[in-house]
Amino acid sequence: MKGLKIAVLVKQVTDTRETVEATVGADGTIDRNALPAICNPDDLNALEQALRIKDRIDGSQVILISMGPQRAEEVLRDGIYRGADEGILLSDRRFAGADTMATSYALAMAAQKISPDLILAGRQSIDGDTAHVGPQTAQWLGWPQVTYAEQVTPCEDGRIEIRRISDDETEVVRTTLPAVVTVGGSGAAECRPCNVRRILDYKKQPVTVWTADDLGGDAARYGLGGSPTQVVKSRTIVAEHKDTEWVASDESALSEFVARLVESHIVE
Numbered sequence: 001m002k003g004l005k006i007a008v009l010v011k012q013v014t015d016t017r018e019t020v021e022a023t024v025g026a027d028g029t030i031d032r033n034a035l036p037a038i039c040n041p042d043d044l045n046a047l048e049q050a051l052r053i054k055d056r057i058d059g060s061q062v063i064l065i066s067m068g069p070q071r072a073e074e075v076l077r078d079g080i081y082r083g084a085d086e087g088i089l090l091s092d093r094r095f096a097g098a099d100t101m102a103t104s105y106a107l108a109m110a111a112q113k114i115s116p117d118l119i120l121a122g123r124q125s126i127d128g129d130t131a132h133v134g135p136q137t138a139q140w141l142g143w144p145q146v147t148y149a150e151q152v153t154p155c156e157d158g159r160i161e162i163r164r165i166s167d168d169e170t171e172v173v174r175t176t177l178p179a180v181v182t183v184g185g186s187g188a189a190e191c192r193p194c195n196v197r198r199i200l201d202y203k204k205q206p207v208t209v210w211t212a213d214d215l216g217g218d219a220a221r222y223g224l225g226g227s228p229t230q231v232v233k234s235r236t237i238v239a240e241h242k243d244t245e246w247v248a249s250d251e252s253a254l255s256e257f258v259a260r261l262v263e264s265h266i267v268e
């Protein structure tokens with residue numbers, strides 16, 4: 001099989017798993033600046049699948065694409081230290097305010113420019129959490145998409161085989177290329193660590209930055225103007241002490257408690 005050009009979509013997110021008391025304000029809002037910025041965990045699972053294909057098929061190439069402010073360069077560099085060949089940052093004030101549709105449009109336009117055989121994305125981000133961006137990118141490109149993948153393996157016939165999880169079972173599916181696959185979940189292999197030699201070699205190498213002009217496409221589809229999503233209202237949910245109820249651990253108290261939860265439609 002000839003080498004594959006693989007684009008991996010990586011998003012810089014704040015590590016909300018590190019939320020501790022000191023980072024939560026009195027109103028329950030999280031001080032994002034007090035939290036570390038990391039590569040979205042599922043994206044590292046996607047990168048590992050890309051690197052395994054690169055290890056297996058000579059001539060393969062792994063290109064990272066991220067859309068975000070200049071700081072997002074950090075996740076590209078991190079991915080290069082782990083084994084990716086190149087990083088492209090989509091950064092322009094005209095991308096600001098993008099919802100998932102405008103984000104995926106920009107990512108699809110960037111992908112079109114580099115013509116990959118395969119796009120791997122994380123299943124979902126730990127901040128926005130919509131799981132929209134991978135499938136929407138496929139839709140813009142008109143490519144097949146496979147979601148919830150744990151493992152991606154190239155086949156001799158030029159297709160790829162994907163092990164994916166559904167509700168309570170594992171499926172194995174095959175698709176032709178080009179395609180978009182979203183990766184993540186507990187069954188997906190962890191990404192290899194940064195390589196010391198690569199850190200020394202690539203520390204000073206600049207990453208490529210593309211603006212809306214570099215991408216071309218329909219300028220009206222970028223940023224806030226290309227975002228049909230309207231945030232009508234947002235609300236912080238703070239769990240208060242009154243929401244805690246101690247229930248005795250005997251059979252009848254637990255049955256009564258579950259009956260109340262069912263009655264109030266909290267569980268079915």
Ligand code: FAD
Pocket residue numbers: 009010011012040042043065066067068096097098099100101103104107120121122123124125126127128129130131132133134227229230231
């Ligand atoms: P998911 O769909 O859950 O992510 C799935 C995968 O897609 C990721 O694992 C990753 O592989 C890929 N992916 C997602 N986002 C990116 C990215 N940016 N680059 C590369 N790969 C990616 N966010 C801002 O930062 N600034 C804003 O001004 C802003 N304005 C918004 C306005 C509106 C009306 C809305 C609804 C959202 C706004 N957002 C803004 C949030 C922004 O839309 C999301 O961060 C983004 O679209 C990704 O969605 P998600 O986090 O749900 O990703």
